Amino acid sequence: MAEQNYKNHIRFYPPHHFVFYPLMLAVLSFAVTQAVLQEHGKLVWIFLSVLSAIITWVAYMMRQHYALTVQNRVVLLELRYRFFATTGERLEMYEGMLSEGQLFALRFAQDDQLLFLIKKAINEELTADAIKRSIENWKPDHNRV
Secondary structure, three states: OOOOOOOHHOOOHHHHHHHHHHHHHHHHHHHHHHHHHHHOOOOHHHHHHHHHHHHHHHHHHHHHHHHHHHHHHHHHHHHHHHHHHOOOOOHHHHHHHOOHHHHHHHHEEOOOHHHHHHHHHHHHOOHHHHHHHHOOOOOOOOOOO
């Protein structure tokens, strides 16, 4: 497996990103084209256009919502555990000072840099992207959505 870092940490799910969504966009494009070009059956093509757009949107939202909700809970629990294991303190005392994005960005930091980055993120109000860029030794997360 290739080494993970800031530049390559985005992940795709091929069945959705490269099969389902292109197929649904093709169906939507075809239905919209037919709705514009056809004189007879225009309402049917408009209906099919709207239906395919809704199906695509709902599939995207459900996949993202379910997967990301579970992932966020697991990442936060892992981060709390790692923080406690390395510092003997509870992360909850810092959580209120950090946004979800900041907390989730911290998952890529190795244990030895975690406390430093938490304090830096709070003191300097770093964005999630700035936190990721500040990580010196990237901790890969190959199991995320």
